[in-house]
Amino acid sequence: MMKKINVYDQISKNKRLSIILSFLVILTISALGYAIGYIYHPDLAFFAFILAIAMAILFSIGGYYYSDKIVLSAVNAKKADPVKYKKVYDLLEGLCIGAGMKMPKLYIIDSPDINAFATGRDPEHAAIGVTTGAIEKLNKLELEGVLAHELSHIKNYDIRFMTLVSVLVGTVIILSELLLRSFYWSGTSRERDKSGIEVIFIIAGFLLALIAPLLMKLIQFAISRKREYLADAQGALITRYPDGLADALEKIKKENKGRLKVSKATMHLFISNPLRKFEAESLFSTHPPIDKRIKILRSM
Amino acid sequence: MIEWIIIIIALAIIGFAIMAIYYWNRIIVLENTIDNSWSQIDVQLKRRADLVPNLVETVKGYMKHEKNAIKMVTQSREKMMKAGSVGAKIKAGNELTSALKTIFALAENYPNLKANENFKALQEELSAIENKIAYARQFYNDAVLRYNNMITTIPGKFFAGKRKPRQYLTIQAAERVTPKVSFPEA
Numbered sequence: 001m002m003k004k005i006n007v008y009d010q011i012s013k014n015k016r017l018s019i020i021l022s023f024l025v026i027l028t029i030s031a032l033g034y035a036i037g038y039i040y041h042p043d044l045a046f047f048a049f050i051l052a053i054a055m056a057i058l059f060s061i062g063g064y065y066y067s068d069k070i071v072l073s074a075v076n077a078k079k080a081d082p083v084k085y086k087k088v089y090d091l092l093e094g095l096c097i098g099a100g101m102k103m104p105k106l107y108i109i110d111s112p113d114i115n116a117f118a119t120g121r122d123p124e125h126a127a128i129g130v131t132t133g134a135i136e137k138l139n140k141l142e143l144e145g146v147l148a149h150e151l152s153h154i155k156n157y158d159i160r161f162m163t164l165v166s167v168l169v170g171t172v173i174i175l176s177e178l179l180l181r182s183f184y185w186s187g188t189s190r191e192r193d194k195s196g197i198e199v200i201f202i203i204a205g206f207l208l209a210l211i212a213p214l215l216m217k218l219i220q221f222a223i224s225r226k227r228e229y230l231a232d233a234q235g236a237l238i239t240r241y242p243d244g245l246a247d248a249l250e251k252i253k254k255e256n257k258g259r260l261k262v263s264k265a266t267m268h269l270f271i272s273n274p275l276r277k278f279e280a281e282s283l284f285s286t287h288p289p290i291d292k293r294i295k296i297l298r299s300m
Numbered sequence: 301m302i303e304w305i306i307i308i309i310a311l312a313i314i315g316f317a318i319m320a321i322y323y324w325n326r327i328i329v330l331e332n333t334i335d336n337s338w339s340q341i342d343v344q345l346k347r348r349a350d351l352v353p354n355l356v357e358t359v360k361g362y363m364k365h366e367k368n369a370i371k372m373v374t375q376s377r378e379k380m381m382k383a384g385s386v387g388a389k390i391k392a393g394n395e396l397t398s399a400l401k402t403i404f405a406l407a408e409n410y411p412n413l414k415a416n417e418n419f420k421a422l423q424e425e426l427s428a429i430e431n432k433i434a435y436a437r438q439f440y441n442d443a444v445l446r447y448n449n450m451i452t453t454i455p456g457k458f459f460a461g462k463r464k465p466r467q468y469l470t471i472q473a474a475e476r477v478t479p480k481v482s483f484p485e486a
Binding site: 090095097240 | 438
């Protein structure tokens with residue numbers, strides 16, 4: 001039962017990573033807070049630091065409980081109407097029975113591209129979002145393959161970590177942009193004697209502001225690829241029909257044209273990169289090459 | 301010297317007790333999973349059985365010459381409602397599945413029936429339930445596999461008492477092999 005062990009490893013890894021990420025974000029935000037405070041008024045830097053820590057902690061806790069709602073509204077997903085989307089609900093219910101899981105909430109994103117994502121903090125509080133394009137263009141077996149893939153992300157607690165990344169990373173990016181702006185602002189409008197230490201602080205703050213989003217991006221890159229392969233395999237274990245997902249991926253490759261407009265902070269949540277048109281798969285892409293995924297699924 | 305022996309024996313007993321508790325609980329959990337997954341199948345079987353009288357009513361008017369096929373459906377439904385044991389229920393359930401399949405295959409010859417909205421809705425609902433039954437059965441068999449593995453391999457075997465491996469539910473070959481045929485796209 002190697003597979004089982006891997007899955008449980010994955011679950012505890014995701015829980016661990018979620019905690020580490022929260023601490024990293026608290027650290028980064030406090031440092032940013034200190035830098036912002038220092039630039040505005042050096043005497044208040046310590047106060048700003050404390051305030052930033054408090055806010056970052058509150059923010060991480062809030063992120064844990066509300067990140068799914070934030071993500072769902074960020075990608076403009078609407079609750080699926082149980083009558084209109086009965087077929088999708090039926091498929092999802094069947095898969096949940098097969099996987100022995102609680103049924104997640106179902107959301108719809110209005111887009112002609114084929115895509116889907118999962119979010120939430122644990123299997124009891126989870127949601128799956130599907131584009132209207134996926135519902136219209138995929139047949140039953142393909143849609144099942146996609147839904148089963150998303151259910152696997154829920155089961156593995158991938159959703160907890162990946163959703164936290166979305167929300168926390170998004171905020172760090174906003175904060176560091178704020179810092180950069182305030183740096184310019186303070187540089188032009190304020191006459192101040194710049195002592196040596198002060199300059200160092202400002203440079204450090206500036207670097208931090210530049211590096212923070214980069215660091216966060218790197219985390220985002222690092223996390224997704226293995227998860228996708230694992231979720232593909234587990235999804236196939238639920239449907240017992242790996243060709244379903246393989247066919248769906250073929251269709252995604254052929255039909256998706258980057259029409260799904262979502263924030264970059266959420267792109268790693270989707271089954272296939274919503275912002276890319278599959279011409280080139282770079283080393284830093286958040287998703288494994290689609291051809292490789294199809295090949296693996298075909299050989300199962 | 302004697303103290304050490306006592307300590308070692310005590311540790312061994314404690315270790316064994318912890319192991320016994322762990323395996324005992326695991327086995328009970330796996331047993332409960334099987335029971336729970338059976339109830340999942342049961343729920344779907346019941347939902348399907350509830351739809352059958354409605355289907356029979358709808359079909360009757362159109363398929364005047366298919367009395368036997370309709371009778372098969374009614375009979376297997378009754379058999380299923382009366383069945384007490386898991387085995388009997390599954391057997392009657394399988395009969396109902398194939399009786400329904402016959403009805404839907406015959407319906408191809410009756411364009412008026414096929415155009416009937418009520419019939420279309422029922423056909424869709426029944427095929428959705430059929431799909432869920434297949435998944436529920438798959439989950440049941442997975443649960444049985446885990447249970448059987450636990451109680452037939454060492455060390456679980458030592459803590460299983462008189463428990464016997466459970467039976468798998470046999471899946472009708474036709475259902476999973478040609479899914480494209482049994483679940484046509486709408």
